[in-house]
Amino acid sequence: MIEIINDKKEWGTQLSMAQHFDFYHTYDYHHLSKNDDESPILIKYTDGFTTLILPLLLRSIKNTEYKDATSVYGYAGVLILSIDKQFKKENFHKEIIQLFNENNIIAVFSRLHPFLETEESILDDLGKITSLGYVVNIDLTDSIEIQRAKFNRRLKTYLNKSRRSCTVIEGNISEHLELFIELYNENMKRVDADDCYFFETDYYHKLLSSKDIDSSLMLCKHNETQEVIAGAIFIKTGNIVQYHLSGLSEEYFDLNPIKLIIDEMRIQATHKGFTHFNLGGGLGSKEDSLFQFKSSFSKNYKTFKIWKYIVNEDIYKILAENHLKTQLKNEDLDKGYFPAYRAPI
Structure with a gap:
């Protein structure tokens, strides 16, 4: 049934x-x-x-x-x-x-x-299952010391510097949400992110207040100025912690505050008994600079896959050809942008 x-x-x-x-x-x-x-x-x-x-x-x-x-x-x-x-x-x-x-x-x-x-x-x-790339997982079943030993050497240097200059705190909606949104949007504009990565204010409110979603807003404060210079939202379910959204002030980029926030969540999540800390992958699952940033924490990779299924090939082909204004072969129907009739043109 x-x-x-x-x-x-x-x-x-x-x-x-x-x-x-x-x-x-x-x-x-x-x-x-x-x-x-x-x-x-x-x-x-x-x-x-x-x-x-x-x-x-x-x-x-x-x-x-x-x-x-x-x-x-x-x-x-x-x-x-x-x-x-x-x-x-x-x-x-x-x-x-x-x-x-x-x-x-x-x-x-x-x-x-x-x-x-x-x-x-x-x-x-x-249909068809396709591997797109990798996501980076920190194995929280390792001890905190072993996890850190697997860090990229340069990352350890960055974190040592950041800990001397900054402190990670847990934020709250009433006091910190608007500031986080500003940092997040600033970051997305800096990397020229697609529109789909920008959200209405209501999205953040509901995400952080939902009883069905165990979320944490973590912030990084500069010790000298007491200014919040970065923030990230993490979500915990079962034995998994997900790194969801983050943003930082370009002025403090060299202090690597996002790296420090991730490291602090790693330590907290390990103490609380979580087993997986998923940092995600690169943009479009590519092994780009974003992926390199995440993989400096761990070389424990999980394969990210997608499922595509064309239920009605005849109708799908007609819609795709009308949209793309070109003839398609059956073997090309699930290649490239999917579904093809929604491809940006």
Whole structure:
């Protein structure tokens, strides 16, 4: 049996039965992340003692009767609530394809969670799973000293200097949020980030006040001036800490305050018993300067994968060709920007 869940309470009930999940799977994060034309849904599949759930953002395709589905920014994908030894993924595939067809959904995209490896086995042979690159994980099961021993030598020097000049504190919404937003936006403008990396003020308020999302706003203060020079938001779920957003003042760039904030969260998270600290990857999962910055903390990499599935190839091809104004071969349908009919032109 397969069904669509929209109710917050029921969504939370289903999620609570998963052995492992992340804040990216929650109802609140989906409603925070959605655009005006997107509707969060939780697909639930049940067969005997097997229960699977898949959160998605459903969206209409402009000027058509069709829809497609995508995942929130971050790492979502399929979660296993329980699984029967007799489970056959072919039955799951058959029912979810029927659901997609009944709802005129012609294409589905999801970013998979690099720490939940069972997703790939569930989705294998349904569409295409592609590796995009790596995310950097600090193994918090190592002692604090061993973690630090694995740091890049230059990073240790930066941190020593930063600790002499700065102090990390925990911030709060009423006193520090507007300042953090200014630092974050300043940072995004400096790196010429896409519009999708900028958020309304309400986004930060809801992210930091949601009862379903355990978030921390960490700030770096300059000891001499007492000025807040950098900040970062971290989110903790289960045994995982996620480095979510950060920003800093260009004036204090040479003090490496973000590195110090990450290091302080690493120490705190280790003491609290977390096992994974995901710093994420480079821009577009490339091994760029952002990736190099993160990998100076650890060489423990996890593979980041995405899932692409074209439900109705005929309709997809027509929409893509009309949008791109070019003929496409079937083997090129899921290459490049996905879905192709939403590619910037």
